[in-house]
Amino acid sequence: MKLIIGSGVVLALLAILPSIQYVLAAGDSTGEYLDRRVEIWGLFYRLMIVAFTVGTVVSGLIVWLVLRFRESNPKAKPTSYEASGSW
Amino acid sequence: MRHQVRGKMSGHSTWPEWVYVGVVVALLCYVGAEAWNIERIIEHVPEDAKLIKVQGQQWLWTFEHEDGTKEIGELHLEKGKAYKFEVTSKDVIHSFNIHDYTVLMDAVPGRINTVWFSPNVEGEFPIQCREYCGLIHYNMRGTLIVEDKGA
Amino acid sequence: MVLELQKPRPIWQIMFSTHHTDVGLLYLITSLAFMFMGGALALLLRVELFSPGVQLIADSMTYNRIFTVHGTTLIFLFILPSASAFGNYLVPIMVRYKDMAYPKLNAVAFWMIPPAGALIWLGFADFTWYAYPTYSVISAPGPAADMWIFGLKMLGVSSILGSINFVVTIMKCKHPDLPLSKMPLLAWAYLTSSLITLVAVPTFAAALLMLLTDRLGASGFFNPVMGGDPIAYQHLFWFTFHPEVYILVIPAIGFMYEIFPRFSRKPIFSHSSGMAAFILLTIVGFASWAHHMYATGMSFTEKTVFMVGTLAAVPASAMHTFNFLATMWGGRIKFATPIMWAVGGIALFFSAGAGGVVNSAMPLDFITHDSYWVVGHFHLFVMGTILFGTVGFIYYMFPYVTGRMYNETLGKVHFILSFIGTVMVFFTQHILGLYGMPRRIYDYPAYPEWVQMNIIVSIGAFIIGISMAIFLVNLIWSSAKGKPADMDDPFGLGGKYYFPYQAKNPSH
Numbered sequence A: 001m002k003l004i005i006g007s008g009v010v011l012a013l014l015a016i017l018p019s020i021q022y023v024l025a026a027g028d029s030t031g032e033y034l035d036r037r038v039e040i041w042g043l044f045y046r047l048m049i050v051a052f053t054v055g056t057v058v059s060g061l062i063v064w065l066v067l068r069f070r071e072s073n074p075k076a077k078p079t080s081y082e083a084s085g086s087w
Numbered sequence B: 001m002r003h004q005v006r007g008k009m010s011g012h013s014t015w016p017e018w019v020y021v022g023v024v025v026a027l028l029c030y031v032g033a034e035a036w037n038i039e040r041i042i043e044h045v046p047e048d049a050k051l052i053k054v055q056g057q058q059w060l061w062t063f064e065h066e067d068g069t070k071e072i073g074e075l076h077l078e079k080g081k082a083y084k085f086e087v088t089s090k091d092v093i094h095s096f097n098i099h100d101y102t103v104l105m106d107a108v109p110g111r112i113n114t115v116w117f118s119p120n121v122e123g124e125f126p127i128q129c130r131e132y133c134g135l136i137h138y139n140m141r142g143t144l145i146v147e148d149k150g151a
Numbered sequence C: 001m002v003l004e005l006q007k008p009r010p011i012w013q014i015m016f017s018t019h020h021t022d023v024g025l026l027y028l029i030t031s032l033a034f035m036f037m038g039g040a041l042a043l044l045l046r047v048e049l050f051s052p053g054v055q056l057i058a059d060s061m062t063y064n065r066i067f068t069v070h071g072t073t074l075i076f077l078f079i080l081p082s083a084s085a086f087g088n089y090l091v092p093i094m095v096r097y098k099d100m101a102y103p104k105l106n107a108v109a110f111w112m113i114p115p116a117g118a119l120i121w122l123g124f125a126d127f128t129w130y131a132y133p134t135y136s137v138i139s140a141p142g143p144a145a146d147m148w149i150f151g152l153k154m155l156g157v158s159s160i161l162g163s164i165n166f167v168v169t170i171m172k173c174k175h176p177d178l179p180l181s182k183m184p185l186l187a188w189a190y191l192t193s194s195l196i197t198l199v200a201v202p203t204f205a206a207a208l209l210m211l212l213t214d215r216l217g218a219s220g221f222f223n224p225v226m227g228g229d230p231i232a233y234q235h236l237f238w239f240t241f242h243p244e245v246y247i248l249v250i251p252a253i254g255f256m257y258e259i260f261p262r263f264s265r266k267p268i269f270s271h272s273s274g275m276a277a278f279i280l281l282t283i284v285g286f287a288s289w290a291h292h293m294y295a296t297g298m299s300f301t302e303k304t305v306f307m308v309g310t311l312a313a314v315p316a317s318a319m320h321t322f323n324f325l326a327t328m329w330g331g332r333i334k335f336a337t338p339i340m341w342a343v344g345g346i347a348l349f350f351s352a353g354a355g356g357v358v359n360s361a362m363p364l365d366f367i368t369h370d371s372y373w374v375v376g377h378f379h380l381f382v383m384g385t386i387l388f389g390t391v392g393f394i395y396y397m398f399p400y401v402t403g404r405m406y407n408e409t410l411g412k413v414h415f416i417l418s419f420i421g422t423v424m425v426f427f428t429q430h431i432l433g434l435y436g437m438p439r440r441i442y443d444y445p446a447y448p449e450w451v452q453m454n455i456i457v458s459i460g461a462f463i464i465g466i467s468m469a470i471f472l473v474n475l476i477w478s479s480a481k482g483k484p485a486d487m488d489d490p491f492g493l494g495g496k497y498y499f500p501y502q503a504k505n506p507s508h
Helices: A004-023 A036-071 B015-043 C013-016 C019-049 C061-095 C105-112 C112-125 C135-139 C145-170 C187-215 C232-266 C271-287 C289-296 C300-312 C315-327 C337-359 C362-368 C373-402 C408-434 C448-481
Strands: B050-057 B060-062 B070-072 B073-076 B083-089 B094-098 B104-105 B114-116 B123-129 B142-147
Touching: A004 A036, A036 B015, A036 B050, A036 C315, A036 C337, A036 C362, B015 B070, B015 B094, B015 C300, B015 C362, B050 B094, B050 B104, B050 C135, B060 B104, B070 C337, B070 C408, B073 B094, B083 B142, B083 C061, B104 C289, B104 C362, B114 C300, B123 C300, C013 C019, C013 C448, C019 C061, C019 C112, C019 C373, C061 C105, C061 C145, C061 C232, C061 C373, C105 C112, C105 C145, C112 C145, C135 C289, C187 C232, C187 C271, C232 C271, C232 C289, C232 C315, C232 C337, C232 C373, C232 C408, C271 C300, C271 C315, C289 C300, C289 C362, C300 C337, C300 C362, C315 C337, C337 C362, C337 C373, C337 C408, C362 C408, C373 C408, C408 C448
Parallel strands: B050 B083, B073 B142
Antiparallel strands: B050 B060, B060 B070, B083 B114, B094 B104, B094 B123, B123 B142
């Protein structure tokens, strides 16, 4: 639950900050043009944060699943389908 | 492999999957909105951007400034000014790329594509071709030279 | 079983057969041969790119030909035929029918592949597997270019004929007691990928024909000198080849739908979710093609439309991932070779997809277009997901096809080395792309970061190469001398190995 709220806050910040920056930014006059590098790479870093957050969750889940449900785990117990022999 | 099927396909609650799909869709909307916004910002060409005509051909780049000055392989620009590139090709498709300034636009024969930027750091930056164009595609390079002319 | 090397059948009997298990075997052997050949070409490329300067390949044109044939071979002569191989074996069984709907047509579709492969390999064209005009029209040397065009024409027809066969077999020949909604998900994978083929591939057939007439000077569809538009080709090409990537991945996902439940000892978490995801992807997959063309000078509105179309296809893939993980949850999983490949495949599928979501963001194309980021991204799909899923399924089906077990230790070593190598090569290539290295280049300037990363990539490629050599040895040795498998339950899972309706090859 905390994870979901936390991620929501991070996302909201990631969305709001660039918009604030745009509104406050200088216009197009000589010497004050926007730097396309900053905009594009900034977007890239924001999306990377999202991708790696989701990636950590998904890979962590896969690792946990593999370790917890492998047949050699001491806590492993037969599934309810093994009794009938068909799944 | 037989499936136990009666009425509802899986016979168990599927709400976690709906929450998961909801989260995925929310993230995708975020990505889409951000990308749309940034693209909108960077595509707005300043009115006083100076025009530079860029022509790619197998296997070199040529440039023409507003005042008619032509350059081959090297492009001299002034720091702090805005420039609009009109990119085309003489023969096959190339792609004009100044990676250090994230400038990238295909050079297509029979067509003029536009991209703009404003160099804010002086120095020398590589220009490369980013669309396969044959024998010397790998070495179809140039140099952007940004000079600080004061003021 | 069809390949019992201890009780050999005359080779002409297999070659002239129209039985689905024999045609499946022919597809399988052909696709594996091309897999090794195309992979070997990649090793040549990586030797050359190990560091700046000439290592192995004396001139850039040879290098360009090698990467063109590498890509063309692995997509059209390995991935597609390997999907057809298992489709041929299993679709009739899964729908409880005696063979494919059109057995002779089935054999014809297969036999178009070796000549097409010969045309591609004897020609060795250089214009990349895209064959974009105007380079492919005015600059690419013939006869290589024309042989490639004819080869691909034949492969396209073969694909269409095979797809017709799958669709008719599934929709019309399935057992009357089997509703579509209870059909195994692997059969759904073949149904949906075949439907995509039937809609998408004819467009490329048209584009190829137009390319050929342009090359002959008889038309100017794509040549601006004659009033044509090179971008039109790109639209036709990507209208086919974006859905094509779903044609490639859907069977591999289908293979995972067999492996995960089997080895987890419980049924798939949600059969209906799997069906819905396949159908959704089939439809939405057609809405995103021009995200490959962001750099061609499209308008802002056009780019936005295709970005939305691209993002819309993500939930379907997310549903498959959820399904696999939820299937493992609560299971008692035996980690034999097939499921190791499937789990590795899902982990890499996720990273490929994450990169894909990043790619769909239009402004980022200014960084990544035609750079090694793209190479890293799509290889995580074709190698990380599709090859991993396919190889896992080959191990799973090995006893079914040969009656023998492969060597389990070698299988696991193959997996571990391939996984390490895949991560080393394709994750690093993402970073190389961020540093600006273009793709399809024979040599590069000695920027320190490029040099260091290319070394890592080449070493990773050789690790993959070693793992594939182990695979080849395992395949050949175990087919001839492997321990005979317990055909009821070769993996010792409990429960039945395969569908109750086993294939009956009339020549056995």
